[in-house]
Amino acid sequence: MKLYVIKNNGALYPANEEAEEYFKRIKQGVVISCEMRRPRNYKNHLRYFKLLQIVLENQEIFTTIEQLKEAIKLMVGHVDYTRVLNKSTNEWELVEIPKSISFASMPELEFQDYFSKSIDAIIKYIIPGMDKDDLLNEVLRFS
Numbered sequence: 001m002k003l004y005v006i007k008n009n010g011a012l013y014p015a016n017e018e019a020e021e022y023f024k025r026i027k028q029g030v031v032i033s034c035e036m037r038r039p040r041n042y043k044n045h046l047r048y049f050k051l052l053q054i055v056l057e058n059q060e061i062f063t064t065i066e067q068l069k070e071a072i073k074l075m076v077g078h079v080d081y082t083r084v085l086n087k088s089t090n091e092w093e094l095v096e097i098p099k100s101i102s103f104a105s106m107p108e109l110e111f112q113d114y115f116s117k118s119i120d121a122i123i124k125y126i127i128p129g130m131d132k133d134d135l136l137n138e139v140l141r142f143s
Contacts, residue, residue: 002104003034004042015042040108048101048115051122051139059126068126073098075125076117 003022004015014020026032052065052072062068073079079096086093100106101114123130 040103040106040111044108044111044115045103047139047142048111048118050142051115051118051135054135054138055122055126058130061126069101070098071126072118072121073101075121076114078114078117 001022003019005012005019006015007013014023049065052068056062056065056068062071074096078099078101080099081094082097083092084095085091101111106114119132119135123132123135127135
């Protein structure tokens with residue numbers, strides 16, 4: 001299980017609801033083993049999902065955050081490639097597969113670049129005419 005914690009006053013505290021629920025189930029005095037590493041900026045990750053929520057509510061193309069997120073990955077080129085068989089032509093075709101943006105798979109600098117490209121794709125393809133600064137201000141208002 002992977003949990004996120006925050007160091008405060010020399011102690012580690014749950015960083016999100018999932019970690020908090022897990023901590024509640026651990027009895028006092030129990031020793032647990034964990035591997036520690038510093039993930040990318042958690043607040044930026046939350047901002048990205050706030051961005052997706054705002055966009056989802058202001059467009060009519062996508063019905064879920066997951067659909068929107070995968071489409072953005074394709075639009076900005078955050079993809080791997082694989083070959084699949086086209087059964088109508090019986091030929092192999094190269095297709096794009098969206099890559100993960102999870103904490104474990106994407107360092108902070110790469111995520112910042114991805115976030116910036118996502119904003120550009122949103123205002124160009126999903127909500128044309130949306131002002132970039134207005135969108136960013138709306139996202140930052142909730143962080």
